[in-house]
Amino acid sequence: MSTEDTSHDASGVKASAPARGRGGPRAGSHPDTSVPGRAMSGTEAVVPTGETSTVERDLRPVDSEQKAAPTFQLSLGHSLGLVLALVALIALGAATGGDRFLSLSNMTTILSQAAVIGVISIGVTFVITAGGIDLSVGSVMGLATVWATTLGTQAMANDLHWIVLVLTALAVGAGAGLVNGIIIAYGKVVPFIATLAMLVAARGFAEIISGRQTQIVNVPEFTNAFRRSILGVPVIVWIFILVAVAGWFLLNRTTFGRRTIAVGGNAEAARLAGIKVKRHTMLVFTLAGLCAGIGAVMMLSRTTAGSSTHGSLMELDAIAAVVIGGTLLVGGRGTIVGTVLGVIIFAVLTNVLIQNNLDQSVQALVTGGIIVGAVLLQQRFSREAKRR
Amino acid sequence: MITKGQAAPLLQMSGITKHFPGAKALDGVTLDIRAGEVHCLLGQNGAGKSTLIKTLAGLHQPDDGKILWMGEPTSIPNPTAALQLGVATMYQELDVVDGLSVAENIFLGHEMATAGVLHRRSAASQTRELLARLGHPEISAQQEVGRLPAAGKQVVSMVRALSHDAKLIVMDEPSAVLDPEEVENLFRVVISLKQQGVAVIYISHRLEEIRRIGDRITVLKDGRTVATGLSVEDTSTAELIELMTGHEVVADFGGAPTGAISETPVLSVEDLAVDGLFEAVSFSVRPGEIIGLAGLVGAGRSEILETIYGARKPTAGAVRMEGRQLRAGSVPDAVRHGIGLAPEERKSQGLLLEEPIYRNITLSTFARFAAGGWLREAAERGAAKKQATSLHLSPPDVDRRIRTLSGGNQQKAMLARWLVHGCQVLLLDEPTRGVDVGARAEIYTLIRELTAQGTAVVMVSSEIEEVLGLADQILVVADGRIVDQRPAAALDEHQVLDLVMEGAPA
Structure with missing residues (x-):
C-alpha cells in the first residue's frame, strides 16, 4: 500500500478515545435481543420483547429449516479465504523475517499502519455497498488535517480544549462528504465524477489554507491523548477497532444498513418500496466523509502534523481493500469483516516486502497483482452464487 | 428469388417447445413461412410471440422441436448464426446505439474493414443506397442516431436488417412507436421487401394493419399455435379475435366480482x-x-x-x-x-434479487419492526414468514434468495410485502x-380475498x-x-x- 505515513511508533502517554465511527442518523439504545451470528441459526428463538405495536408477530417456533441463506455462506466462505491468505502471508513473513517480524512491536506497527486506511475503508465500504464510489476520501482527509491545524484552530484548542481539533477534523470530513452527497443525490452527478471533482478541489483548498506548508500540531494535550496505548494497544488501533465494530453493527443490524444494501442492490426497487433513496445516498456519502475526518484525527496524532499531502492516493488503497474484502463493486452487498481483513492483508504485505528490502515499486507491482487476483476470484464466487 | 409459393417453404418450425423456470413459454409451436410473404403473428401478450422470435434470432434455444430452413434441418445457436442464415430481427425495444452514426449502426458487428481499418466511404455509400431503397433518402449516413426521432431509429434498425442480406425479416410491433404517416412509410418498405422476395414476419396488435399488408396469419395462444396459414382475405376479424382469446384454458378468477x-x-x-x-x-x-x-x-x-x-x-x-x-x-x-404497487417489471423494479425472500417481503416495512434504528430481524422475519405461509409461497423457506423463486412466487412475495404493510x-x-397458469389462479384468488x-x-x-x-x-x-x-x-x-x-x- 502506498501510504506516505512514514511515521514512527504510536505509543504515547494518556488517552481517551473520543472518535466513534458512527455517522448513522439513527443509532440508539436497542431492546433488540437478537445477537450477532443469528442468521445462521435456523432456530431463531428470539422472542420479541418490546411492545407488540401495530404488527402481529408470528410466535410459533420457526421450523427446523436449517438452510442458512446462501448470502451468508458466501461471505463466510470469502472471509475464510481472506483469513487463509492472511495466515499464509504471516507465515511468509515469519519465514523470511523470523522473530523480528513476529515481535509484538512489529505487529503493533502493522496495525497502526492499517488503522488510518482501515477507518477510511469502512466508510468507503458503505459507499460501495450503496452502489457508489468515493474517490475523494484521501484528499478530504488531507484537507481535514490542514483545517484542524490552522493557527486559529490550534489557538482555540489551546484556549478551550483539545477536542476542538477533533471536532474540526470531523466536521470538515462530514461536511465534504455531505457536499459530495448533495451533488450526487440531488444534482444527479455520477459519483465517480462528483468525488473526482472533490478529490481535486479538496486538495487545492488544503494547499491554499496551508500555503503548502506542513503545520505542526502544538496542542500537547491532543498529542498526549492519542499517542499512548491502552492495554498495550495504541489508541489509534483502538479507534480502528471501534469504528469497525460500529460499522459492522450499522451495516448489519440497523435500518441504515438495510437501506444501504437495498439502495445498492436495486435503487429502483428501493424507491418503489418507499425508501428515500436520495436522502439515503446523501447520508452514505456523509458517512464516508466523516470516516475520512476520523482518519484525519488519527493521522494528526501519528504524524503530529497537518499537511495537504496527507492521504494522497489513499482512496485507491481503500477501494482496493474494500473490493478484496468481498464487497461487490456494483453494490448491494458489503462486508465490514472483509474490508478489515483486506486492509490488514495489505498492511502485512507491505510489512513483509519492506522486511525483505523490496522497494516501493515492487510493492506496488505485487499489490496490483493481488488486486486483480482477488477480483477474479470474487467474480468466480459471484457466478457460482448465481448458479445456485 | 421471386418465387412465391415455391415447393419448400423458406422456414418451417414444428413442435417448438421452450420452458422457463416456472413457466412454459412455448408449447409446441408450428409455423411455416414462404419467401416473399408477409406473415402476421397474432396473439395476446404472453402468448409466446416474443419467445418465438427470440428463438428464431438465436437468443433462446428451444427445448424441443424442429426448424427447417429452406428444407434443411438447422439449429440457430446464437444471433450470429441467425444472421448467417439470413434471419434479421427488429426488436420492439429499438436496438440501435445512440452515440454512433447511422452508417456505423448499420454495419455494427459486420463492419466493412481491411485489417481493422474501416472503409468509411463505402459504408456510407452503401448506407445511402439502402436508405434510398427504403424511401428515406433524407436520413444522412453520418447523422448521429441519437438525434433521430423514433421512426428514424426504426428505419435504421430496418436498414441494418437489410444490410445483412436477409431472406427473412422479423418485425416485432414495428408500428407501435410510429405516427400514422410513418406507418405508411413502413408499409411501403414492407411491400417493397416483399416484392424483392424477402419474407417478413410481422407482429402487431392492430388488426387493420394486418388487413393492409399481411398475406397469411398465424395465431398463438398460451404458447401454442391455435391456427396457422390463415389467409388474410378469408378470415374475419371476429374469427381472429375468437382464436386469440379462445377459451381452451379456462382461467379461474375466483368467482364473480x-x-x-x-x-x-x-x-x-x-x-x-x-x-x-x-x-x-x-x-x-x-x-x-x-x-x-x-x-x-x-x-x-x-x-x-x-x-x-x-x-x-x-x-x-x-x-x-x-x-x-x-x-x-x-x-x-x-x-x-x-398505497402499494406491484410493478410491471418485478425483477428490475420490485426485487432485490440477491437478498433473502423475507427481506424482500419487508422492504417497505423493516423500519416498522426496528426500534431506534436497530433492526429486529426475528420479528421482521416472523411477519414475512407468516405472510409467505398464508400465500402458500413455495418453497416456504424465506431465507432463500428470491432469485431462486419462480415468477409466480416472486409475485406472491411482492403481494406479501403489501400485506405486511397493510x-x-x-x-x-x-x-x-x-406467471404460469397454476399460480395465476392462486393470485386471482388472493386478489379476491383481499x-x-x-x-x-x-x-x-x-x-x-x-x-x-x-x-x-x-x-x-x-x-x-x-x-x-x-x-x-x-x-x-x-x-x-x-x-x-x-x-x-x-
Whole structure:
C-alpha cells in the first residue's frame, strides 16, 4: 500500500478515545435481543420483547429449516479465504523475517499502519455497498488535517480544549462528504465524477489554507491523548477497532444498513418500496466523509502534523481493500469483516516486502497483482452464487 | 428469388417447445413461412410471440422441436448464426446505439474493414443506397442516431436488417412507436421487401394493419399455435379475435366480482396528467372494488399507476386518499397513506434479487419492526414468514434468495410485502406477467380475498380476459386518455378488444 505515513511508533502517554465511527442518523439504545451470528441459526428463538405495536408477530417456533441463506455462506466462505491468505502471508513473513517480524512491536506497527486506511475503508465500504464510489476520501482527509491545524484552530484548542481539533477534523470530513452527497443525490452527478471533482478541489483548498506548508500540531494535550496505548494497544488501533465494530453493527443490524444494501442492490426497487433513496445516498456519502475526518484525527496524532499531502492516493488503497474484502463493486452487498481483513492483508504485505528490502515499486507491482487476483476470484464466487 | 409459393417453404418450425423456470413459454409451436410473404403473428401478450422470435434470432434455444430452413434441418445457436442464415430481427425495444452514426449502426458487428481499418466511404455509400431503397433518402449516413426521432431509429434498425442480406425479416410491433404517416412509410418498405422476395414476419396488435399488408396469419395462444396459414382475405376479424382469446384454458378468477363494500371512495384520482404521457385521468375506487385499466402497451396505463403511486411527478391533477391530497411525486407519502404497487417489471423494479425472500417481503416495512434504528430481524422475519405461509409461497423457506423463486412466487412475495404493510389500495401492474397458469389462479384468488376484506385494487393487464374476469369497472385507455368506462359486466372480450384497438367506443 502506498501510504506516505512514514511515521514512527504510536505509543504515547494518556488517552481517551473520543472518535466513534458512527455517522448513522439513527443509532440508539436497542431492546433488540437478537445477537450477532443469528442468521445462521435456523432456530431463531428470539422472542420479541418490546411492545407488540401495530404488527402481529408470528410466535410459533420457526421450523427446523436449517438452510442458512446462501448470502451468508458466501461471505463466510470469502472471509475464510481472506483469513487463509492472511495466515499464509504471516507465515511468509515469519519465514523470511523470523522473530523480528513476529515481535509484538512489529505487529503493533502493522496495525497502526492499517488503522488510518482501515477507518477510511469502512466508510468507503458503505459507499460501495450503496452502489457508489468515493474517490475523494484521501484528499478530504488531507484537507481535514490542514483545517484542524490552522493557527486559529490550534489557538482555540489551546484556549478551550483539545477536542476542538477533533471536532474540526470531523466536521470538515462530514461536511465534504455531505457536499459530495448533495451533488450526487440531488444534482444527479455520477459519483465517480462528483468525488473526482472533490478529490481535486479538496486538495487545492488544503494547499491554499496551508500555503503548502506542513503545520505542526502544538496542542500537547491532543498529542498526549492519542499517542499512548491502552492495554498495550495504541489508541489509534483502538479507534480502528471501534469504528469497525460500529460499522459492522450499522451495516448489519440497523435500518441504515438495510437501506444501504437495498439502495445498492436495486435503487429502483428501493424507491418503489418507499425508501428515500436520495436522502439515503446523501447520508452514505456523509458517512464516508466523516470516516475520512476520523482518519484525519488519527493521522494528526501519528504524524503530529497537518499537511495537504496527507492521504494522497489513499482512496485507491481503500477501494482496493474494500473490493478484496468481498464487497461487490456494483453494490448491494458489503462486508465490514472483509474490508478489515483486506486492509490488514495489505498492511502485512507491505510489512513483509519492506522486511525483505523490496522497494516501493515492487510493492506496488505485487499489490496490483493481488488486486486483480482477488477480483477474479470474487467474480468466480459471484457466478457460482448465481448458479445456485 | 421471386418465387412465391415455391415447393419448400423458406422456414418451417414444428413442435417448438421452450420452458422457463416456472413457466412454459412455448408449447409446441408450428409455423411455416414462404419467401416473399408477409406473415402476421397474432396473439395476446404472453402468448409466446416474443419467445418465438427470440428463438428464431438465436437468443433462446428451444427445448424441443424442429426448424427447417429452406428444407434443411438447422439449429440457430446464437444471433450470429441467425444472421448467417439470413434471419434479421427488429426488436420492439429499438436496438440501435445512440452515440454512433447511422452508417456505423448499420454495419455494427459486420463492419466493412481491411485489417481493422474501416472503409468509411463505402459504408456510407452503401448506407445511402439502402436508405434510398427504403424511401428515406433524407436520413444522412453520418447523422448521429441519437438525434433521430423514433421512426428514424426504426428505419435504421430496418436498414441494418437489410444490410445483412436477409431472406427473412422479423418485425416485432414495428408500428407501435410510429405516427400514422410513418406507418405508411413502413408499409411501403414492407411491400417493397416483399416484392424483392424477402419474407417478413410481422407482429402487431392492430388488426387493420394486418388487413393492409399481411398475406397469411398465424395465431398463438398460451404458447401454442391455435391456427396457422390463415389467409388474410378469408378470415374475419371476429374469427381472429375468437382464436386469440379462445377459451381452451379456462382461467379461474375466483368467482364473480363482489363489488365495493362501501360507497365512500378510498382513492380518488382527479384530472391527473403527465405531459406527453397521459391527460385528464379521473376515477375513484371504493373499498373492495377492482378497477381494471385495459389498453395497448404504450397507451399510458403503467404510467398512470406510477403517477398515482408518486413514482412520477404529475404535471396536473391530484391524488387523494380518503379525501386527503397526497404529496405529488412522493412514493413515501403514498406508501404511508396505504398505497402499494406491484410493478410491471418485478425483477428490475420490485426485487432485490440477491437478498433473502423475507427481506424482500419487508422492504417497505423493516423500519416498522426496528426500534431506534436497530433492526429486529426475528420479528421482521416472523411477519414475512407468516405472510409467505398464508400465500402458500413455495418453497416456504424465506431465507432463500428470491432469485431462486419462480415468477409466480416472486409475485406472491411482492403481494406479501403489501400485506405486511397493510395496504388500503393495491396498484397491480400486469400482476400475472411471467406467471404460469397454476399460480395465476392462486393470485386471482388472493386478489379476491383481499378485496373481500376491503382492499381496493387498481390493476393493469394486457390480458383482456384477466381484466374482465377480475375487475368490477373497466377503464379503457388509448393514447393517454380514458376513452371509455363501464362495468365489466357490460362488456365482453370482443368489445374491449375493439375499443383497445380502435381507440373509440364500439
